[in-house]
Amino acid sequence: MVGAGGIGCELLKTLALSGFKDIHIIDMDTIEVSNLNRQFLFRQSHVGQSKAKVARDAVLKFRPHISITPYHANVKDPDFNVDFFKQFNVVLNGLDNLDARRHVNRLCLAAGVPLVESGTTGFLGQVVTVHVKGKSECYECQPKPAPKTYPVCTITSTPSKFVHCIVWAKDLLFAKLFGAKNQENDLNVRSSDASSSSQQTEDVFERKNNEDIELYGKKIFDHVFGYNIELALSNEDTWKNRHKPRPIYSKDISPIELPHQNGNQAKISVGGDISSVSAMASMGLKNPQDLWSLNENSAVFLEALKLFFSKREKEIGNLSFDKDDQLAVEFVTAAANIRASSFGIPLHSLFESKGIAGNIIHAVATTNAIIAGLIVIEAIKILQSDTKNYRMTYCLEHPSRKMLLMPVEPFEPNKSCYVCSETPLTLEINAHRSKLRDLVDKIVKAKLGMNLPLIMHGSALLYEVGDDLEEDEVANYAANLEKVLSELPSPVMGGTILTVEDLQQELKCSINIKHREEFDEEKEPDGMILSGWTPALAAEKNGSTSTTENGASTSGVSQATSLMTEEDDDLQIIPTQPGGKKRKISDLSSAATSDFSSVAKDTKIQRKDVDGNNDVVMLDDGSLGNSKKKIET
Amino acid sequence: MNGEELTEQETALYDRQIRVWGADAQRRLSKSHILVSGLKGTAIEFCKNIVLAGVGSVTLNDDRIVTEEILSANFLIPHDESVYSGKSLAELCCDSLKDFNPMVRVSVEKGELSNFDVDFFDKFDVVVLSSSTLSTKISVNEKCRKLLKRIAFYAVDCRDSCAEIFVDLQNYIYSKKQGDEAVECLLEYPSFEEAISVPWRSLPRRVSKLYLAMRVIEKFEELESRIPGESSDSDLPKVQKLRKQLSEAQSLDESQIPDSLLERLLEGRIEFPPVSAIIGGILGQEVIKALSGKGDPLKNFFFFDATDGKGIIEDISKQKP
Ligand SMILES: [Zn+2]
Numbered sequence: 021m022v023g024a025g026g027i028g029c030e031l032l033k034t035l036a037l038s039g040f041k042d043i044h045i046i047d048m049d050t051i052e053v054s055n056l057n058r059q060f061l062f063r064q065s066h067v068g069q070s071k072a073k074v075a076r077d078a079v080l081k082f083r084p085h086i087s088i089t090p091y092h093a094n095v096k097d098p099d100f101n102v103d104f105f106k107q108f109n110v111v112l113n114g115l116d117n118l119d120a121r122r123h124v125n126r127l128c129l130a131a132g133v134p135l136v137e138s139g140t141t142g143f144l145g146q147v148v149t150v151h152v153k154g155k156s157e158c159y160e161c162q163p164k165p166a167p168k169t170y171p172v173c174t175i176t177s178t179p180s181k182f183v184h185c186i187v188w189a190k191d192l193l194f195a196k197l198f199g200a201k202n203q204e205n206d207l208n209v210r211s212s213d214a215s216s217s218s219q220q221t222e223d224v225f226e227r228k229n230n231e232d233i234e235l236y237g238k239k240i241f242d243h244v245f246g247y248n249i250e251l252a253l254s255n256e257d258t259w260k261n262r263h264k265p266r267p268i269y270s271k272d273i274s275p276i277e278l279p280h281q282n283g284n285q286a287k288i289s290v291g292g293d294i295s296s297v298s299a300m301a302s303m304g305l306k307n308p309q310d311l312w313s314l315n316e317n318s319a320v321f322l323e324a325l326k327l328f329f330s331k332r333e334k335e336i337g338n339l340s341f342d343k344d345d346q347l348a349v350e351f352v353t354a355a356a357n358i359r360a361s362s363f364g365i366p367l368h369s370l371f372e373s374k375g376i377a378g379n380i381i382h383a384v385a386t387t388n389a390i391i392a393g394l395i396v397i398e399a400i401k402i403l404q405s406d407t408k409n410y411r412m413t414y415c416l417e418h419p420s421r422k423m424l425l426m427p428v429e430p431f432e433p434n435k436s437c438y439v440c441s442e443t444p445l446t447l448e449i450n451a452h453r454s455k456l457r458d459l460v461d462k463i464v465k466a467k468l469g470m471n472l473p474l475i476m477h478g479s480a481l482l483y484e485v486g487d488d489l490e491e492d493e494v495a496n497y498a499a500n501l502e503k504v505l506s507e508l509p510s511p512v513m514g515g516t517i518l519t520v521e522d523l524q525q526e527l528k529c530s531i532n533i534k535h536r537e538e539f540d541e542e543k544e545p546d547g548m549i550l551s552g553w554t555p556a557l558a559a560e561k562n563g564s565t566s567t568t569e570n571g572a573s574t575s576g577v578s579q580a581t582s583l584m585t586e587e588d589d590d591l592q593i594i595p596t597q598p599g600g601k602k603r604k605i606s607d608l609s610s611a612a613t614s615d616f617s618s619v620a621k622d623t624k625i626q627r628k629d630v631d632g633n634n635d636v637v638m639l640d641d642g643s644l645g646n647s648k649k650k651i652e653t
Numbered sequence: 654m655n656g657e658e659l660t661e662q663e664t665a666l667y668d669r670q671i672r673v674w675g676a677d678a679q680r681r682l683s684k685s686h687i688l689v690s691g692l693k694g695t696a697i698e699f700c701k702n703i704v705l706a707g708v709g710s711v712t713l714n715d716d717r718i719v720t721e722e723i724l725s726a727n728f729l730i731p732h733d734e735s736v737y738s739g740k741s742l743a744e745l746c747c748d749s750l751k752d753f754n755p756m757v758r759v760s761v762e763k764g765e766l767s768n769f770d771v772d773f774f775d776k777f778d779v780v781v782l783s784s785s786t787l788s789t790k791i792s793v794n795e796k797c798r799k800l801l802k803r804i805a806f807y808a809v810d811c812r813d814s815c816a817e818i819f820v821d822l823q824n825y826i827y828s829k830k831q832g833d834e835a836v837e838c839l840l841e842y843p844s845f846e847e848a849i850s851v852p853w854r855s856l857p858r859r860v861s862k863l864y865l866a867m868r869v870i871e872k873f874e875e876l877e878s879r880i881p882g883e884s885s886d887s888d889l890p891k892v893q894k895l896r897k898q899l900s901e902a903q904s905l906d907e908s909q910i911p912d913s914l915l916e917r918l919l920e921g922r923i924e925f926p927p928v929s930a931i932i933g934g935i936l937g938q939e940v941i942k943a944l945s946g947k948g949d950p951l952k953n954f955f956f957f958d959a960t961d962g963k964g965i966i967e968d969i970s971k972q973k974p
């Protein structure tokens with residue numbers, strides 16, 4: 021298992037109950053107070069400890085006789101190489117970040133170990149997929165929709181993108197200040213020791229009768245942007261490999277003179293039109309596309325807070341974020357930007373923030389349990405080599421035609437996938453202007469997702485990363501990075517074929533270089549174009565139009581879309597990938613009769629057998645024909 | 654620039670999917686009271702989910718003493734006899750569930766559910782029966798319906814790698830999002846007794862075979878006074894006989910209920926953990942929908958069979974005249 025978070029906890033529990041006996045689990049994270057209400061294997065007293073280790077201990081309490089090996093480590097560490105992966109029968113992913121998933125996908129391909137994955141389709145809901153080298157598509161055969169759910173600890177403690185700050189501002193801070201008072205909220209918690217502090221926190225957010233609104237605003241400001249950051253900094257482990265945030269206090273902010281304090285703004289408010297209450301307006305900020313400074317954001321934050329308490333007091337306690345609520349968007353934008361300043365994340369305009377804030381799905385806790393159950397069912401089929409019955413299962417948010425869980429046959433490998441096939445890539449680039457560094461950062465790392473890349477031109481090494489390099493090699497590669505391609509020791513120009521390789525991922529691909537003089541700055545900001553690579557949001561090809569019950573048309577985000585017509589009782593899944601073939605669900609899921617039920621039977625019989633000695637054995641019926649019984653998620 | 658526009662468009666287009674429970678829904682959840690009777694694996698999964706979601710209270714009802722078999726499907730109880738000896742299943746689960754979320758009140762109600770009077774149910778918003786007898790399902794469902802307040806009633810059964818969920822929300826009004834507009838929708842649910850008395854001939858076309866098979870097994874256990882799930886494949890001949898009787902009475906071809914399926918259901922006294930996780934999750938989602946008034950609730954049966962992996966909703970209610 022890779023990942024001991026939301027899905028990971030559910031997965032480990034279900035694996036143990038199902039009789040899996042030898043499980044290895046990798047997770048680099050430590051438990052945060054904010055994990056506790058979702059990741060049910062963890063308790064208050066575990067805060068600060070390794071998720072993988074605590075999850076193991078929690079499961080051993082109800083299943084003492086199984087073997088669980090925890091690794092408190094990053095799955096990208098070189099220790100977890102292809103040989104490491106080869107010792108397992110199946111790898112189960114409970115990860116929620118794209119980079120690590122791509123990395124695990126490559127290692128599984130290289131080790132020839134089946135991988136069970138899950139994720140959002142961005143359209144249909146969640147999906148559980150099975151990736152077996154050569155038999156079904158790999159994790160990277162299909163474009164991935166932008167992830168729309170975020171790990172809670174990223175939101176509460178370690179944001180690295182602006183969207184994390186938006187989620188924090190909208191779902192935690194806004195909800196805490198203006199939403200229902202008794203709701204659970206991750207902002208309730210702030211230090212690792214116990215209930216006394218959460219009591220205190222309640223008091224901070226509660227505005228006392230007649231408490232001066234300016235002072236209250238500054239108190240909230242100092243608490244969430246100052247004190248909470250100081251607290252987070254005290255957990256030094258968290259910041260070992262991360263950029264440390266900077267606490268911001270209201271006293272550090274230089275005041276901004278508000279124009280028209282008693283002018284037309286007051287008149288508008290008297291009119292009672294709530295939509296016209298605006299902190300921007302009272303501060304004379306007009307263009308929503310402007311980027312505000314930290315000072316301006318701070319002033320908008322305090323002003324918006326004040327306006328909520330003075331002009332919209334009746335709604336407080338009942339508000340939930342609405343992207344059409346101007347004041348709410350202003351507040352969330354300002355709060356997100358102040359937090360972004362703390363964490364060294366680029367600021368965004370109100371216009372951009374509004375777009376981001378209006379487009380977020382929460383991870384629903386119950387979904388994790390369902391997904392984990394589906395993953396375990398596929399894992400069992402893999403252990404039985406029940407190849408014919410591997411399924412990818414959509415967990416539909418909105419049932420179409422009575423189907424809530426919709427199994428389809430796994431897609432075939434995408435022949436032009438650069439990860440699992442040997443398709444060469446083509447890179448259009450200006451060889452006289454672009455540096456090797458641009459190629460490494462924008463293509464090899466960002467697009468190809470390589471961790472420890474090596475770049476070769478013929479037999480000449482142009483670039484390499486690793487701990488075992490000699491000093492002169494390191495200096496040489498560093499110098500190469502700053503050179504334009506055509507001036508490298510072994511010049512790279514139009515017609516050159518580069519070999520790019522990641523030894524850890526055992527992924528190797530060829531890139532045909534094509535020189536091009538000009539690039540459109542707006543449309544091609546990278547100044548280079550990679551083709552033969554599946555970008556996010558691939559356009560639909562082969563003319564298949566996809567419609568759904570509610571008449572929505574897809575934007576090519578989903579891997580498969582269901583097509584329904586009134587006359588036809590059968591549901592069709594049309595892969596949007598080029599060359600995909602249509603298939604009927606009703607055919608494929610009823611035609612093949614699974615011997616799955618017999619597995620369940622065997623399991624039970626064996627359980628009865630071993631009841632006497634408190635042990636649970638599963639899938640040990642010899643049909644495996646394989647002595648390896650390790651599960652790695 | 655294009656990316657920006659797409660995001661806006663997506664937002665508008667998929668608005669109904671970009672659901673947010675919101676503060677309002679959470680408040681309703683935190684004020685709700687839930688009764689769960691029968692604590693097998695699926696019910697345990699369900700309890701975990703709603704306790705984590707932050708409901709107001711959960712009342713557990715299961716007086717059984719813990720056995721090895723019960724332990725095998727239960728992740729709430731430590732594998733240590735000194736902890737579980739002398740306590741009922743509900744008491745032990747209660748201790749663990751409290752730990753999950755201190756803001757939820759978890760308590761135990763002892764006694765046989767079918768003996769409780771109508772007033773007892775008045776303090777709940779949701780009643781969930783797991784692995785109950787046919788007569789208990791019918792009587793508890795009727796009692797819930799006699800009260801002025803609307804109680805959401807659910808019955809769940811998992812056998813082998815198959816599962817059935819029954820839902821009765823009585824007359825349920827909710828706002829369904831259609832595009833940008835919210836439309837008031839009324840769903841009229843039949844009681845369990847009404848639903849299962851729908852003649853088999855008038856069931857939806859290609860109704861799940863599980864529905865039919867479950868009715869045969871349920872009836873069998875009722876006639877033989879068995880505890881649900883306490884049958885075995887040695888009962889198969891008797892069950893086949895009952896299938897024949899019922900099919901004839903309903904003028905249905907008995908091959909619609911295959912032997913293999915009956916066999917699996919008869920033997921399936923232990924729930925299959927991955928199926929419990931899935932069904933406990935789906936039941937949790939449904940209860941959260943019903944309590945929060947957000948999302949389209951399922952009407953009125955749900956079936957899952959891990960053999961084909963399909964999770965299917967069936968609407969089994971009398972056709973309006
Ligand atoms: Zn691939």
